[in-house]
Amino acid sequence: MESQDLRIFKCVAETKSLSKAAEVLGYVQPHISQRIKNLEEELGTKLLIRTNRGVTLTNEGEALFSYAQRILLLMEEAKAEVNPNKFKRSLIIGASQTVSATKVPSLFSSFLKEHRDIEVKIKTDRKQVLQEMLSYGEIDGLFLSGTYNEAQFETVYHYAEKMVLISPLYEAPEEKDQPALLINSDGNCIYRNRLLEFSKEHHLHKASIMEFDSLEAILQAVRNGLGMSVVPASVVNSKSIEYQELSEDVHIDFVVKKGKQRSQSLKKFIHFLESL
16 A cells, blocks of 8 residues: 555545545546545455545545545655654635735744744635635645535634724715725625625725725725725725724634644644734
8 A cells, every 4th residue: 555545545534525636636537536446445345436426435444545645744744854854744724805905914934933844825715716626635734714515624723803994085974986896806805795794784885895805905005095995904004095993893713624644844833823
């Protein structure tokens, strides 16, 4: 049994699809199918049940998946332990553009002061995409706001953040010239949805909507007088932006996948968060 066979099997088990596993690993699907077939022949048992919707694990497949997670983690940790100069322990964390621009960088900075042997990477994308990445094992954990798949993930850390309404020169909602609403292009963004709620509450029916892909683009648009937005209070540090604090907080969870073997890097990061 080769380690690469275990990596392929683990990816198929996590994605529940031969084609998705091939895409993640950069192989063609027939190669993935053949490696799984070779593994089943070597072990003398069926590991997967193939359906029109993908694949599910047999009881034997579930047992191998549990071992594969532990074996591959131990292999990575062994390389980092034997030669830390060549093989650093890695930690890959997901966060939305808005969340990653505020508290997350300061958390990483403090964490890395204590753990210089760990290489930290951050993946930013839409909330749904990041949840899929966590499900597939492409990231170790995820900072998110709002609801998530509680059957798959669990919260291990939680914090709250103030929200503010920002504008170049804030005017009362009754003004005839209603400012544009500057929102994130992610439909699940809690700041986007709070601004849209605010516009309804204050009858800003004539306000136009402009979508942006990053928090920095929204802030620059406000500075340039294009309109108003709702953002984390911690990012407002410009004299060209006026702000009004909103009454409610944004609640951010750091979630990990349930039942997945946790690497030493992830365990250390969770312990660090719990000590704050």
